[in-house]
Amino acid sequence: MAKVLVLGGGFAGVEAAIFLRKQELDVTLVSDRDYFYIYPTSIWVPTGEATKEDVSVPLDKLAFAHGFKLIVDPVTKIEAQEKKVILQSSRVLEGYDYIVVAMGQDKIQHTGMEHTLSICGKPEEATELYKRLSALVQKGSGKIAMGFGGNPKDTSAVRGGPAFEVLFNVDTYLKRKGLRENFELTFFAPMEKPGMKMGHNAVGMMDKMFEMTHIHKKVGSKIISFEADGINFEDGTKIESDLTMFIAAGTGQGIVAQSGLPLSEAGFVVTNEYNEVEGFEGIYAIGDSASLMGPDWRAKQGHVAEVMARNVAYNIFQHAQNIDSKRGYLEHINILCVMDTGNGAAFVHRDDKGGKMIPMPVIGHWMKKGWGWYCRNSKLGKIPRIPGM
Ligand SMILES: Cc1cc2nc3c(=O)[nH]c(=O)nc-3n(C[C@H](O)[C@H](O)[C@H](O)COP(=O)(O)OP(=O)(O)OC[C@H]3O[C@@H](n4cnc5c(N)ncnc54)[C@H](O)[C@@H]3O)c2cc1C
Structure with a gap:
C-alpha cells in the first residue's frame, strides 16, 4: 500500500x-x-x-x-x-x-507589527482581540482601526475579506452595547481600491456600507509603520488607534x-x-x-x-x-464567500464573467453559522458531505 x-x-x-x-x-x-x-x-x-x-x-x-x-x-x-x-x-x-x-x-513583516493583532494569524490572536476589545468596551470609548496590506509580488496572497467582516461585526457589537457613538472605527489599506478582486459592484457596495455605518476609510497610501497608538502612512498622515487589527499579506x-x-x-x-x-x-x-x-x-x-x-x-x-x-x-478558480456583518451578510462571488455582491440581511449571518456547523460535522463524518463542499 x-x-x-x-x-x-x-x-x-x-x-x-x-x-x-x-x-x-x-x-x-x-x-x-x-x-x-x-x-x-x-x-x-x-x-x-x-x-x-x-x-x-x-x-x-x-x-x-x-x-x-x-x-x-x-x-x-x-x-x-x-x-x-x-x-x-x-x-x-x-x-x-x-x-x-x-x-x-507566513505573513509579510512590517515595522512595528508587534503593536497589531491579526484575525488571520495564530488562533490565539483572535482571543487576544476579544480581550482587548472587551477592555475598551469596559472603558466605554476608544479608537479602533482595522485593515490589510498588499503583496506586489503575488496579489493572490492578499486577504482583505476578514478585515471587512471583523470591522462590521465590531460595529454591530458596539451598537448592541449602546456604545457605538463613543467609538471611532477606521478601515485602512494601502491600495486605491481595496476589495477590487471582488469586482466593481462589490467595491461600490462596501463604500456605501462604510458610509451607512460611519466607518472612516483611509486608502491609497503605503503603510510605513505601526505604533502602540496608531498607524503611520507614506503621505505623512497617522491614524490614531487604541486597538489595531492588521492582516499582513501572505508570503x-x-x-x-x-x-x-x-x-x-x-x-x-x-x-x-x-x-x-x-x-x-x-x-x-x-x-x-x-x-x-x-x-x-x-x-x-x-x-x-x-x-x-x-x-x-x-x-x-x-x-x-x-x-x-x-x-x-x-x-x-473563483472567489466565494459569505461576508458577515454580525447582523446579516453579503454573498460574494467572482469568476471570469465578473463579480457580484448580494446583500443578505439577517439570513446571511445564520447561513454562515450553518456552514460552520456543517464544516465541523461533515469533516468528523457525523453528517453526509454535500458534493463539492
Ligand atoms: C479569518 C479568515 C477568514 C477566511 N474566510 C474564508 C472564506 O469565507 N472562504 C474561503 O474560501 N476562504 C476563507 N479564508 C481562507 C482560508 O481559510 C485559507 O485559504 C485556508 O485556511 C487555507 O488552507 P491551508 O490548509 O492551505 O492553510 P491553513 O488553514 O493555514 O493550514 C495550515 C496548517 O499547517 C499547519 N502548520 C504550519 N506550519 C507548520 C509546521 N511547521 N509544522 C506542521 N504544521 C504546520 C498549521 O497549524 C495549519 O494547521 C479565510 C481565512 C481567514 C484567515
Whole structure:
C-alpha cells in the first residue's frame, strides 16, 4: 500500500488526509497544532460570539473518524530531494512514497507589527482581540482601526475579506452595547481600491456600507509603520488607534524556502495545475502553500485549497496504480464567500464573467453559522458531505 505523508492540518491537509483515506492509502498527517482551525468562522471570536474551541476541531477526532495516523510535532525541515522531513523533536520521517505540503503561509513583516493583532494569524490572536476589545468596551470609548496590506509580488496572497467582516461585526457589537457613538472605527489599506478582486459592484457596495455605518476609510497610501497608538502612512498622515487589527499579506513559508522545492517570486511552491511539483516525483503542494495559477483576481481561499486536496488524493491514487489520469484545479478558480456583518451578510462571488455582491440581511449571518456547523460535522463524518463542499 502506498504511504503518504501530509504536512499541515488546515483546510488543505485535513481534506487531503480524508480523501486519501477514502482510497484506503496509508496516511500520516503532521501538524504543529493538535486541532484543525476553521478560519472563516473565527471572525466571531473578537466579539465573543464564538470561542477558539467553537471554531476548532481536534485532529485526533478527525484521525480516528477517518483512520489516518497523526503526529503533533512541528516540521522544522523538509529535504525535498531525499523525501525526508525533520520534526522539532528531532524525529526523522522518511520512506514515504508521496509527500503533500499543506502548511499554509507566513505573513509579510512590517515595522512595528508587534503593536497589531491579526484575525488571520495564530488562533490565539483572535482571543487576544476579544480581550482587548472587551477592555475598551469596559472603558466605554476608544479608537479602533482595522485593515490589510498588499503583496506586489503575488496579489493572490492578499486577504482583505476578514478585515471587512471583523470591522462590521465590531460595529454591530458596539451598537448592541449602546456604545457605538463613543467609538471611532477606521478601515485602512494601502491600495486605491481595496476589495477590487471582488469586482466593481462589490467595491461600490462596501463604500456605501462604510458610509451607512460611519466607518472612516483611509486608502491609497503605503503603510510605513505601526505604533502602540496608531498607524503611520507614506503621505505623512497617522491614524490614531487604541486597538489595531492588521492582516499582513501572505508570503511563502520559511521552512518551504529552505526545502529545495521550486518557489515563486513570493516564496510559494510552484506546481502544475495537478499540484505536482515538477522535477520532484511524488511531491505535491496544495492550499495556501502553493503558488496559485489563474486570472489576476484569483485569491488563495479555503474552498480552492479543498479542491486541490481532493484532486491530489485522486492524482496520488491513480499514480500509485500507474494510471495516467489527473484532475486539475484551474477550472475551479473563483472567489466565494459569505461576508458577515454580525447582523446579516453579503454573498460574494467572482469568476471570469465578473463579480457580484448580494446583500443578505439577517439570513446571511445564520447561513454562515450553518456552514460552520456543517464544516465541523461533515469533516468528523457525523453528517453526509454535500458534493463539492
Ligand atoms: C479569518 C479568515 C477568514 C477566511 N474566510 C474564508 C472564506 O469565507 N472562504 C474561503 O474560501 N476562504 C476563507 N479564508 C481562507 C482560508 O481559510 C485559507 O485559504 C485556508 O485556511 C487555507 O488552507 P491551508 O490548509 O492551505 O492553510 P491553513 O488553514 O493555514 O493550514 C495550515 C496548517 O499547517 C499547519 N502548520 C504550519 N506550519 C507548520 C509546521 N511547521 N509544522 C506542521 N504544521 C504546520 C498549521 O497549524 C495549519 O494547521 C479565510 C481565512 C481567514 C484567515
